[in-house]
Amino acid sequence: MWWxxxxxxxxxxxxxxxxxxSVRVRLKYYREGENDEIDASLSALxxxxxxxxxxxxxELKPWLRxxxxxxxxxxxxxxxxxxxxxxxEIRRFVERVRKLIVHMKNYKRFFADTLKHxxxxxxxxxxxxxxxxxxxxxxxxxxxxxxxxxxxGIASRWMTFERIPSVTVTPVFNxxxxxxxxxxxxxxxxFRIIAIGAMLVYRVLKRRGGWIVWLRVxxxxxxxxxxx
Numbered sequence: 001m002w003w004x005x006x007x008x009x010x011x012x013x014x015x016x017x018x019x020x021x022s023v024r025v026r027l028k029y030y031r032e033g034e035n036d037e038i039d040a041s042l043s044a045l046x047x048x049x050x051x052x053x054x055x056x057x058x059e060l061k062p063w064l065r066x067x068x069x070x071x072x073x074x075x076x077x078x079x080x081x082x083x084x085x086x087x088x089e090i091r092r093f094v095e096r097v098r099k100l101i102v103h104m105k106n107y108k109r110f111f112a113d114t115l116k117h118x119x120x121x122x123x124x125x126x127x128x129x130x131x132x133x134x135x136x137x138x139x140x141x142x143x144x145x146x147x148x149x150x151x152x153g154i155a156s157r158w159m160t161f162e163r164i165p166s167v168t169v170t171p172v173f174n175x176x177x178x179x180x181x182x183x184x185x186x187x188x189x190x191f192r193i194i195a196i197g198a199m200l201v202y203r204v205l206k207r208r209g210g211w212i213v214w215l216r217v218x219x220x221x222x223x224x225x226x227x228x
Contacts, residue, residue, distance in 0.1 A: 019191040032179040103213040105206040115158040122185040123165035130172030141171040
């Protein structure tokens with residue numbers, strides 16, 4: 001009998017440990033000249049679960065055509081798979097997301113509460129640029145500082161920063177150049193994610209016709225507008 005008690009206690013402790021563990025996300029965007037690269041990784045359960053993807057090319061085709069991505073998983077080498085998203089596909093995706101959002105009770109409060117539980121462990125934003133004219137480079141540097149300060153001020157109102165972000169702006173006066181790198185590491189407790197999921201279901205059910213719209217959209221069907 002005591003084996004059952006020990007096993008149940010061990011499972012309970014393991015369950016609590018999992019709930020108190022964190023899901024960590026790392027995003028990095030790098031641009032130099034005309035080259036773009038996005039690196040995204042996720043880890044959970046104390047590193048037992050790891051996912052990482054790189055998007056070394058983000059090709060913004062003419063807006064009437066859409067976007068092309070080349071995606072490389074962490075272990076992949078050789079020819080990168082390409083994904084084309086036509087403008088109409090992007091428009092339909094945005095429309096589906098909009099329908100999901102509006103069929104959620106008090107969605108603004110939901111997103112605000114969710115973002116407050118996102119802890120920014122590290123944020124680094126480095127920019128190096130130069131213009132043909134030295135005076136224009138200097139004035140543009142001040143404008144870039146102002147833009148970054150405004151963006152970080154808004155972000156700090158919505159998310160929890162655990163340390164001061166590292167931000168640099170380096171003007172280059174001798175030649176035209178541009179390079180920027182943004183790296184952000186965030187984390188959220190597993191029990192918070194579960195609570196957010198439960199709250200999402202609650203808000204969808206509280207919205208008139210919400211669960212029907214969500215079900216149809218997630219199943220790939222065209223949802224009918226329901227009364228607000």
